[in-house]
Amino acid sequence: MLNVIFSFDFFSSILRMSTPLIFTGMAAVIGAKADILCIAYEGMMLFAALGGVLGSFYTQNLLVGVLVGVISGMVIAAIFAYFVMYLEARPLLAGLALNTLGSGGTVYVVYLLTGMKQNTSNLQSLRFPDVHIPGISSIPVLGDLISGHNLCVYLAFLSVIGVWFLINKTRLGLRIRAVGRNPEAAASVGINVKKTKFIAMILSGLLASFGGMYMSMGYLPYFTTDMTAGRGFISIAAQNMGLGNPVLTMLFCLIFGLAMAVGNMAQSYRLPSQFASMLPYVVTIIGLVVMGIKTKREETHIKKPTAGSSTEGLEEKA
């Protein structure tokens, strides 16, 4: 079994599992920076997954498919943002509603357009291509490790850099952080708080859409009901563990991906896979406790004013 763990197959299995988590984890990072408690990522991912499949099936053009998928996901993000920002819906409930909509609405659309109820497996929709990097793919070990993965795998890692750059190096990123940290102060220097949060949510939707599209156009070649299976929630946890830092969040997404891959492998060896599947959640809880103890100790030792800590944004009055 050890030689399986160190095999290339297992390595790429980790990447396959982590890719949707990284995309959505980055979406969650932007949402958290803008201090929006968004749990609607499942809904965004499902609609994007379906949109991508349908768009690419009807036009047989990958780019159009991606465009339709992205728009589908961003529409859900926009609905979320509109209800939360302008109609003052409680974010948790708006998220719950949109996840429910994602689950039921996609089934409806599939049935409306194809007459099937479970999946789109008989539609000839397109997949993201595998990328063989010229030059690197011919290097013995490194080539197998780095080259030959699905395009989305590379895009996911690029999105980490992109989000880091957006948040730390751009005007928009600064504004997003400002409205997240202290909306009153941001408003007092002329930043339109609602508009900035709205834009942040749309960008968040864009990233979550890629997470969803990878599920139906890479991980699997078709859309099935509820295919995201809680990945949106896991990404939120990864974001929380990563303290809103894109690189740390990516690391936790990889840890979750590793645990999922181990779970899959255990299943194929007829071992009880539940413990492997449970591992990431237990690790998260322990991590949160450790972080909680640490911050508590800091607060008691140095009496500093409690300026917007990264977890504060997730608190909401029920």
Next chain:
Amino acid sequence: MSKGKSMDASKRIEMQFSVLRTAAAILISLVIAFILIATVSDNPGGDFVTLLTGPLHNSSRMTTIVSKFIPLLFTGTAICLVNSAGQINIAAEGAFFAGAVAATMVGIIPGIPVVIHIPLCVLAGAAAGAVIMGIPGILHVKYNVVTIVAALMINYVALYLGLYIILNPLRDPAAGFEASYPFAESTSLPTLFGNPRIHIGLILGIIAVIAAYLLLYRTGFGLVARTVGNNNKFAVYSGMPVGKTIIGISLFAGCLAGVGGTVETLGNYQRFMYTDFTNHGWDGVMLAVLCHNKPQYMPLAALFLAYIRTSADALNFSSSVPPEIIEVIQAVIIIFVAAEKFLAGWEHKAIVKNSQKELGTQGGE
């Protein structure tokens, strides 16, 4: 004096609008449902009637409403409790599942008399539920962990731990599918009204609702809990036992959700057969929203949800319309009920008009 009266009137208008918002949300969702059905159905009129009145067509379906209604009472009330204390503790999902697993562990033991066996199962379910919902509460109080994240995580722990227990030590190889050993005869719940599908869980559910109402609105503990939920800082500075209250209410809510899982499993199945979340916890969140976290409205809200779920079954049975349309209806209802500013312009005008009227009469006097 008259200022107090006008405040009351404003409050009354706010109440009216909160009811109006719910009604408008349901109406909008029905219109959307009709449009959706019309696009996929050969017989839209008939299917829409099925959606509205299908559950009432025969007594078997009406029984189905009741059997769907029972578990919702438990998870809905559990979420009302934790929400009232300001805790977004959605671990009711895991607590419900854990309750079912714990009840199974006790329920498959043969040779225990009925009088003790059922209470033992309920106790086991309650304890398991309390552990699962208690953990996010305790972690929040002791280690400042964000409740919703801890709750999401603990749900999965409950799920996989439960599945491990069911599919390994408790798995019945003779079952032919993934399920536990069958429950002992002595665990079959007493039935009501001579209907084998309506079990004693109905009475337990009603008791749970009443207990939660009394706890929240008739005890000092409940007052503290609601104060914590409304104004945490005030509760802290006035020296209320905030931490203890949060932990206490989380544990109690967990007990309710766990008992819900227990009666749902023992009352409807011969063995443990879930392979995934049952979604009762998320349903509970939706119901708590519809009730504004007031347990006294829970029976009505749960009945409504059980009714439209039964409609979905009826649609599935009689037409080709995918029953998932019900989820779209639910989504629309939740989002509009949750939208505080939906119809706000109208509400504001009504309040202003009322105040002007009162000021006017006052001036005239």
